[in-house]
Amino acid sequence: MNSLLLLFVALGVPTLGVLVYALVTGSPGLRRHVLTRVALTIPMILILATVVFVVLRVLPGDPVTSSLGPRGNPEVREAMRDQLGLDLPIWAQYGRYLGSLFTFDLGNALTSGRRPVAVELGERFPATIELIVPAAIVAVVGGILAGTLAGSRRKSATDYGLRMFSVAIYAMPVFWLGLILQLIFAVQLGWFPVAGRIDPIVSGSLERVTNLLVVDSLITGNWAALGSALRHLVLPAATLGLILLGVFLRLTRVNVIETLQEDYVAAARARGIKEGVIVYRHALRNAMIPVITFIGLQVAILLAGAVLTETVFSWPGVGRYLVERIGLRDYTAVQGVVAVFAIFVSMISLLVDVVYSIVDPRVRY
Amino acid sequence: MKRNRLLAVLAVSALVLAACTSDSDTTTTTASDSTTTVGETTTTEGGSSGEKVVIIGTTDSIANLDPADAYAVHDWEIIRNTGMALTKFVPGGIEVQPGIAESWEPNEDGTVYTFTLRDDVKFGDGTDLTAELYVRHLNRMLNLSGTGSGGVAGALGTPYIACVTPGAEEGQCDEWGVKALDERTVEITLTGAYAYFPQLVATAAYVPSHPSFPEDSLVEIPTEFPYYGVGPWILESYTPGEQSVFVQNPHFFGDKPKVDRIIVRYYSEASQLVAALAGGDIDIAWRSVTEPQLLETLDGTDGVVSAVVPGGGIRYFIMNHNLEPTDDLLVRQAIAASIDRDEIVDRAFGGNAEPLYSMVPPGFLGANEAFDDKYQAPNLDMARDLLEEAGYSEDNPLQLQIDYPPNRYGGVVQDAIAIVKEQLEATGMIEVETVATEWATYLGEQINGSYAMGFLGWFFDFPDSSNYVEPWLYSGGLGSGVTTQDNEPTPNFTTPEMIELNQQAATELDLDARAALYEQIQELWAEDVVTIPLWFEPERIFYRDYITGDSSYDNEETLNIGATTEFNWVVLDTNK
Numbered sequence: 001m002n003s004l005l006l007l008f009v010a011l012g013v014p015t016l017g018v019l020v021y022a023l024v025t026g027s028p029g030l031r032r033h034v035l036t037r038v039a040l041t042i043p044m045i046l047i048l049a050t051v052v053f054v055v056l057r058v059l060p061g062d063p064v065t066s067s068l069g070p071r072g073n074p075e076v077r078e079a080m081r082d083q084l085g086l087d088l089p090i091w092a093q094y095g096r097y098l099g100s101l102f103t104f105d106l107g108n109a110l111t112s113g114r115r116p117v118a119v120e121l122g123e124r125f126p127a128t129i130e131l132i133v134p135a136a137i138v139a140v141v142g143g144i145l146a147g148t149l150a151g152s153r154r155k156s157a158t159d160y161g162l163r164m165f166s167v168a169i170y171a172m173p174v175f176w177l178g179l180i181l182q183l184i185f186a187v188q189l190g191w192f193p194v195a196g197r198i199d200p201i202v203s204g205s206l207e208r209v210t211n212l213l214v215v216d217s218l219i220t221g222n223w224a225a226l227g228s229a230l231r232h233l234v235l236p237a238a239t240l241g242l243i244l245l246g247v248f249l250r251l252t253r254v255n256v257i258e259t260l261q262e263d264y265v266a267a268a269r270a271r272g273i274k275e276g277v278i279v280y281r282h283a284l285r286n287a288m289i290p291v292i293t294f295i296g297l298q299v300a301i302l303l304a305g306a307v308l309t310e311t312v313f314s315w316p317g318v319g320r321y322l323v324e325r326i327g328l329r330d331y332t333a334v335q336g337v338v339a340v341f342a343i344f345v346s347m348i349s350l351l352v353d354v355v356y357s358i359v360d361p362r363v364r365y
Numbered sequence: 366m367k368r369n370r371l372l373a374v375l376a377v378s379a380l381v382l383a384a385c386t387s388d389s390d391t392t393t394t395t396a397s398d399s400t401t402t403v404g405e406t407t408t409t410e411g412g413s414s415g416e417k418v419v420i421i422g423t424t425d426s427i428a429n430l431d432p433a434d435a436y437a438v439h440d441w442e443i444i445r446n447t448g449m450a451l452t453k454f455v456p457g458g459i460e461v462q463p464g465i466a467e468s469w470e471p472n473e474d475g476t477v478y479t480f481t482l483r484d485d486v487k488f489g490d491g492t493d494l495t496a497e498l499y500v501r502h503l504n505r506m507l508n509l510s511g512t513g514s515g516g517v518a519g520a521l522g523t524p525y526i527a528c529v530t531p532g533a534e535e536g537q538c539d540e541w542g543v544k545a546l547d548e549r550t551v552e553i554t555l556t557g558a559y560a561y562f563p564q565l566v567a568t569a570a571y572v573p574s575h576p577s578f579p580e581d582s583l584v585e586i587p588t589e590f591p592y593y594g595v596g597p598w599i600l601e602s603y604t605p606g607e608q609s610v611f612v613q614n615p616h617f618f619g620d621k622p623k624v625d626r627i628i629v630r631y632y633s634e635a636s637q638l639v640a641a642l643a644g645g646d647i648d649i650a651w652r653s654v655t656e657p658q659l660l661e662t663l664d665g666t667d668g669v670v671s672a673v674v675p676g677g678g679i680r681y682f683i684m685n686h687n688l689e690p691t692d693d694l695l696v697r698q699a700i701a702a703s704i705d706r707d708e709i710v711d712r713a714f715g716g717n718a719e720p721l722y723s724m725v726p727p728g729f730l731g732a733n734e735a736f737d738d739k740y741q742a743p744n745l746d747m748a749r750d751l752l753e754e755a756g757y758s759e760d761n762p763l764q765l766q767i768d769y770p771p772n773r774y775g776g777v778v779q780d781a782i783a784i785v786k787e788q789l790e791a792t793g794m795i796e797v798e799t800v801a802t803e804w805a806t807y808l809g810e811q812i813n814g815s816y817a818m819g820f821l822g823w824f825f826d827f828p829d830s831s832n833y834v835e836p837w838l839y840s841g842g843l844g845s846g847v848t849t850q851d852n853e854p855t856p857n858f859t860t861p862e863m864i865e866l867n868q869q870a871a872t873e874l875d876l877d878a879r880a881a882l883y884e885q886i887q888e889l890w891a892e893d894v895v896t897i898p899l900w901f902e903p904e905r906i907f908y909r910d911y912i913t914g915d916s917s918y919d920n921e922e923t924l925n926i927g928a929t930t931e932f933n934w935v936v937l938d939t940n941k
Contacts, residue, residue, distance in 0.1 A: 059806065060805075060809060060810060061803075061806040061807075061808065061809050062809060065805070065808050065809040065812065066804075066805050066808070067428075067514040067515070068436070068515075068516045069808065070808065070812065070821060070823070070836065070843050071436060071516065071520050074840055075511070075536065076511045076519030076520075077516075078511075079510070079511025079512070080511055080512075080516065083511065111514050112426075112427075112428040112585075112586075113428060113514070113585040114585055115585070120605070123605050124605070179636075182637075182640065183640075186640060186644060190644060190645075193641075193644070193646055194637055194640040194641045194644050194646055195633075195640075195641060195646075196607065196630065196646075197607060198607075200420050200608050200630050200647075201418060201420075201628070203607070203608065311634070312633070312634075313637075314634075314637050316604070316606025316607045316631075320606060321606070324426075327803075328805060329805045
């Protein structure tokens, strides 16, 4: 099964399961909310697809010129335009495009190999997933721990230091951070590789089942590949994760401070419960709920950050593919990537929203 | 309770997912079964003990591997290492020698070539190459012209190979002038006599495609690997955006490579390429490192050898003969007289480029210094006189816009353009605005003649002077506008006689006579200022000091990459 399809099955099945659960067992308000969200997703994707379609065609340049460059005589250029359907009226091109979306056919790329976009994305999406998942873990775990520390030591030097760090790291351009980490840890210290997903020689020994190299290494018991994949993952995941860590740090800090001011916390202190237990067992659990919701919203930011991170680290994911194909004016490829991103982000945010409302009985729609 | 139910839903989902995972394919573009397991020992394909492996890093990428259509530098590099054309260039040099053809003979007027193929040419899977299979490839290339993303046939095929039986519709051809006379003999009928045809058939377009490639469609990126050609290497696997892996072709008729495996690793940026070489992740960095700061970094790195390849690309301004103000000959000449190439090379490149005074670069037939002979630039007095004659003055300066792509040819171009602006404004009679436009947008506008003065680079298809002249003389001339799309000279083209001279040079077999014709063309070129050649940017190769080339060929220090910039991996050896 194509990796792209597998990804959507992996996401779609739990999402569907949760939606059905919510519809069956949820309150009328929740049911209305779920149905409205699902219904709005389709026009949202259509609007986004249309905007991308129009913007690409308004931009000067075209895939024929990008493919042929200065070479290629006028006859060849015309033949290529005809073959790609670029000489059709714009409304006809739009109709073709919408038709392909409704049949889940992302079409063929217009440049560089002209392969099915779904196949090309299937090859690259696992690399992007393999980057954003650990980045999300870095951001969430690091942000929550640091935010809890800052919130529990309000107005201390630790609190001020962490707050400054959070602002600085959030303001930093992701590509700049990546270059700095690359320079220090890869080039100067030599602790990690400069770029890529896995050592070139070890790569040949790894049987790719899911194209998630860490997972494939574990499945096949290839420890050399596992070590190499993890080493290659450290710098790009740290780059992407650190940028978002600041956001989670501040959000957690605010929620921890609020929670620590609740009456039950004062009561717990009065009963002599240790401060650490109060903070990490009682306050943090309640402070986490809005943070978890926020995770769903960050998927889009992670994907956007992945575009730059993948370029800095030559990571062969969808982000780097998108940058290359925009430069080639490969309409089909760019449209396909945007459509897939939109569906992916919609599914994640819907799943998180619904799970949140199920988990927290206080949430009402 | 609710949470337990929710967890149950997620657990069921996980089971469904696991069922899907167990049926999933590997990505279709990587090699099947790259690991053999013997007992509990896993033998890796790459890097097993004793195996010599060389890792080449590049910022290029694979776009198209069908020899019938591919037209990009890296694609050609792979096609010429996994395959071989009728003729080939000597490693390190530009002389043509037999490839898969052991000999060839033109007829009396040079319009028909008869090639005799070797009798021991086989594809990597053992399939014999016959004349019939080779003709099949040529027909594929010609018939599928315009259907792929590369478009090589339109430049190196259909203009040269005659159509003996035109088709029912215009532009169609039922039968091309390619014929298998017997098991090993191929006859090619041309549209005219071309002195450089042996060089032309050394290009990747004349590398035979595998018989499994369908006749009626191109295979730009194979879905099945290994990818077989008739050359010394087999493309064993390709992981898009990551790497391609090559192993020896056991059926290759020529010298066997000295290393067992080549891995080409793909990088997004030159800075990563440099860091990877410095850090030991790769053995060779090839294409393209041009920024002076990066060159300095590698020049100063222990264990890294840096060498300048004799070949490279030219950079030039295109002067639009149909748009103001460059439609005025006096303006074009004034601009040509103002440009100080030495200053550009020193300030922008730190000396890592060569000033260029004719479009035909040094070492090629007819190369001269026509622009220097005519203008002795920088010659501000001449420039001012010309501008005055054109009606400009300090109070009424020439308003000139220079358009260029800022990143296509390396970030250093921005610096060079800024220096040119200074030089032109030093006349006191020109005000320059420079406009940077992203490549995909820029190129279309340039070819369509939207820019009065644009900037481009050029690298030859085959190492012949004609390839440094013709692209700007015909079909609009890449925005020069000296001819129409129907190749009629336009009114502001002051030296149209060079078209006739070029046609003579293309068919002239006497080298001295040919050289004289190209010299004349260059002089007329400088007179009319069709384009303004600026600098010649040699390619550079960087490699670890345990990598060597072949001392029996020229240019061993550049790993035997000569003026053709063709990288033959067969010469490589490693002592790592």
